[in-house]
Amino acid sequence: MKHEDSHQHSQQDSHQHSHHNHNDCIDTALETAETLCAEQGQRLTKVRRRALELIWESHRPLGAYQLLAKLAEEGFNSAPPTVYRALDFLLSAGLIHKVESMNAYLGCAHADKAHKGYFLICDECHNVMEFDYQDIHAALIEKAAHQGFELRAETIELTGLCAKCKEKSAGANA
Amino acid sequence: MKHEDSHQHSQQDSHQHSHHNHNDCIDTALETAETLCAEQGQRLTKVRRRALELIWESHRPLGAYQLLAKLAEEGFNSAPPTVYRALDFLLSAGLIHKVESMNAYLGCAHADKAHKGYFLICDECHNVMEFDYQDIHAALIEKAAHQGFELRAETIELTGLCAKCKEKSAGANA
DNA sequence: TACAATTTTGTTATGATATAACAAGTAAAA
DNA sequence: TTTTACTTGTTATATCATAACAAAATTGTA
Numbered sequence: 001m002k003h004e005d006s007h008q009h010s011q012q013d014s015h016q017h018s019h020h021n022h023n024d025c026i027d028t029a030l031e032t033a034e035t036l037c038a039e040q041g042q043r044l045t046k047v048r049r050r051a052l053e054l055i056w057e058s059h060r061p062l063g064a065y066q067l068l069a070k071l072a073e074e075g076f077n078s079a080p081p082t083v084y085r086a087l088d089f090l091l092s093a094g095l096i097h098k099v100e101s102m103n104a105y106l107g108c109a110h111a112d113k114a115h116k117g118y119f120l121i122c123d124e125c126h127n128v129m130e131f132d133y134q135d136i137h138a139a140l141i142e143k144a145a146h147q148g149f150e151l152r153a154e155t156i157e158l159t160g161l162c163a164k165c166k167e168k169s170a171g172a173n174a
Numbered sequence: 175m176k177h178e179d180s181h182q183h184s185q186q187d188s189h190q191h192s193h194h195n196h197n198d199c200i201d202t203a204l205e206t207a208e209t210l211c212a213e214q215g216q217r218l219t220k221v222r223r224r225a226l227e228l229i230w231e232s233h234r235p236l237g238a239y240q241l242l243a244k245l246a247e248e249g250f251n252s253a254p255p256t257v258y259r260a261l262d263f264l265l266s267a268g269l270i271h272k273v274e275s276m277n278a279y280l281g282c283a284h285a286d287k288a289h290k291g292y293f294l295i296c297d298e299c300h301n302v303m304e305f306d307y308q309d310i311h312a313a314l315i316e317k318a319a320h321q322g323f324e325l326r327a328e329t330i331e332l333t334g335l336c337a338k339c340k341e342k343s344a345g346a347n348a
Numbered sequence: 349t350a351c352a353a354t355t356t357t358g359t360t361a362t363g364a365t366a367t368a369a370c371a372a373g374t375a376a377a378a
Numbered sequence: 379t380t381t382t383a384c385t386t387g388t389t390a391t392a393t394c395a396t397a398a399c400a401a402a403a404t405t406g407t408a
Contacts (some may be wrong), residue, residue, distance in 0.1 A: 064394065077358060083397065100274040101329050103394060120323050133317055139310055139331060147303065148337025149294050155275050155331040158314060162324025251387060258366065277365060
């Protein structure tokens, strides 16, 4: 069974933002974004670029209006279409994912790879891990095809308890 | 590879409701609901029961406000909490599923079986098939566990083109 | 450059989905 | 029958998202 890459967006378990530094991820993501947009003749404008950065800077999936507030603080227009347009752009460029069950948006860690967004979402700390699982993808395609269904997009969102929170709650019970 | 049951909720491909008769499904679902609620000491009140029926009568996942309108027509209270309370009850009893990517609700065809709702959603006709796929379920549990994650719930929503719509569009191109 | 075409952004308004909070009613248990 | 738990009514509001059209910026082209 082939192994898959995974990406933990946060290293903390409280609701506060803090010193966690994943600047490398952010830088990489932004560079990838620049490259992809350039290749495809897409314009990564100021507001789109900044929206993408802010999404990456968040340790958790970010709601549209949370993002809008951050943008507004920085002098961007504060009307909803501003943020939804940026989100639409980033989504269709494959630079972010929408977590449907949270109505929130998350930076995509492998925008260059043409993949599906599979997520593990912790009920407790609300951190989200993205994972890529080729076996499941293949099985779903096969399964759909078996019913004559041509698969185009997948929403795979798994909720439960992450390792840290499981440990913590076990500790609390002991 | 083991096979799984599936359930096609609609037999038509237009947006209109019509003579399609899945009264048997509805009757079975309602009986199951009665039984399950009785067993668990839950009260399937008038509005909850009627909400469940209306969801089943729909050929597609039903939005909360669509359902609310139908209930209101029949003399039930027309304020949003009425419908959301009924939906919450039915969801937690496992009698319906929420399709997150559509913000809509669907009768659950195997409420008695304790399963996950996996869906195939046609982009064209918006019909939804529920399917149950033990292999994928097992693989997901294993995959999550491998990262120390304890899985509690799964949202698996696959979109694309159903057999009928694929046929139709092929016909149009010929 | 000047012009047209295209894309992006600004702006106002509204639609769609969902919940908070507290009062009143109803059914079940003691 | 009184208490308790649960369910429903009611008003208000929070949250998520888009329609429609005007203005500005960018790009392509003569």
